[in-house]
Amino acid sequence: MHFDVSWSAAARRLPFTAALFVSLLVVGIVTGSLWSRANDKSWYHEVAFGLPALREGKWWTPISSAFVEPGPWLYAISLIVVLVGMGWAEWQLGTVKAVLVGVGGHLIACLLTAGLLWLASTELTSWRWAEELSESRATGVGALVVSAVAVASATVRSPWRLRVRLLLGAIVAITFLFQGTLASVEYVLATAIMLVVGERYFATNEHGYTPRTRREVRLLGCAALLVIAAANLMVFLFPSSGPLGPTDSDDNSVFTMLIGLVINVAIADQLRRGKRWAWWVAVVFGVLNVVLTVLAVVLVAFTDVSTEGAVTLGTTLLWALLLAILIPGRFAFAVPWRVRKVGTLGSDPATDPADRVKQLLRAHGGGTMSWMTTWPGNSYQFTDQGTSVVAYQHHVGTHLALADPICAPERLPAAVDAFIDLAESAGATPCLFSIGTATSQVLVDRGWRSVQIxxxxxxxxPGLEFKGKPWQHVRSALNKAGKQDISMRMVTLADESFAVRTQVRAISEEWVGDKGLPEMGFTLGSVEEAMDPEVRVALAVDPDGNVHGVLSWLPVYAPGGEVAGWTLDIMRRRTDGFGPVVEYLIASSAVAFKDEGAQFISLSGAPLARTGDFDPEPLDKLLDALGAALEPYYGFRSLHTFKKKFNPRYEPVFLAFRDESDLPRIGLAISRAYLPDATAGQLLKLAASGTE
Known part of the structure; x- marks a missing residue:
């Protein structure tokens, strides 16, 4: 009974999908094409679309062709495609919009294909493939479904909107690669046109064709290159004729094919790791492939030259798809061959720099932001035989040191002086960002300027109790969590199940996608940083295993290696989940850490957000403008206000610079450090919003 009700409910929610499915099935049964080839039937030319049909005045064929499939196996595939693809698109868009974009995209693709083939078959060209297609006819519902899915992808949140588009592009390109038929040309045109239509008129949650996070860019780039490798393997194993002639080549050996396959897979793996060299290799090969294919098309179309081998339009479409991911997403591939380090690491020069930084943190202790110096993207200056270190990033000619130097207290002035010498000897502007009072005073004593940021x-x-009126909001969150059976789990995220990690990533990707700007960096971590085994992660979970919220806590070491406290880093909540989940998780984490003997938690300083009165320094105005511009996207100042619920005490965080002449470059460097993934257009938009 439940099965019948489910199908009935689905039919009511998806009437167009149901009608299209039934129509295809009925036509297949009535005409007998469900079990025999339709294009062998006498009536096929009356319903099939193509340039000959238009010349014969059969104006109805763009519509009639959508309800017939050429052969039995294509019927089986099309029925599945309608159920999955059209059903999903109608669910996302609603019936009326799904019909409009599906039918409209199908008609546009049919007519545009006919127009292009007419041009290609004139005396201006001698492209045999185009001439053959101009005399062929085609049927199928594919272009209709592809059009609807392409538009519906604009309504999906990150990261799935890009994943849907990549999957759609890969399927269409591979279909074109192995078929090269009139119908597959329609698929390519329908995808290209309707993706633009969907983005322009149907996007709801976010806009753009590029991924928002470094991880997503890397995964999509890796996946796209693996698809290219698989396509090349299939072309080798099952050669055919395509738009540019035969896809086989007499001089291609199995050994050569395997070498190429291994190289593609190896580069794909390095793209997944964010390696800069892999990005360059993939982009250069992709551009060369596209350029060579364009030249081949010109030669084949306008001369008598014939081509063979791996040069195909289908694989070029895949390379173009990969380039569309890699070039806008170049920010995600900043991992050098080796992490940059300056100076010596002491007795063990082979030690990984980040691991050595962790050792120094345990030996000397650190501040609430010191663990951030171990994150990828930082360079390191080691001094005193590897017993002191400064972490920094280089942006727009500025060496931007992050947090206090990690060293013995008596070596602090020497570490600061060494960093200044390093920057100035490289012709860079030195700047120390997010430092404490002690480091700030060292620099002030040297004539530098220091401002609280x-x-x-x-x-x-110790002694923390959620009693009294100041803790009313926190108690309310704890009580509501108890009533809804929400519990807190303090975990090591890397050890959690795939299902839990997938939920955490999905919550984070959705949060980033809502911002309209790429994921921030520098002092703001992501799920990747939360995967560190030494980072603790608090999860709010319901009895069904659904994750409602996520916090990550960075260790703060005291000298000698004991964890004295924990610093809050990522803070994410599911949009449709338990409301006060963040308050609940912070309070529950505080209790858990208190029971373990920790002395404090830091809710961290919200970047570019302050309270109280400050002297109107020039840099204050610059940072205030940047903070105001970012507020609608990331809510730093709102976050700063939110943290007051936990009745904290405040400690100042400073930025130190030589003099006011360095401020313009420092301001740009800070912007780039926090938004390493932002395009020039996004930064201009951000700057404009800050001046309104």
């Missing part, structure tokens, strides 16, 4: 919010744990 944030406030670290500290909650002391």
């Amino acid at each position: 944030a406030e670290d919010t500290i909650v002391d744990l």
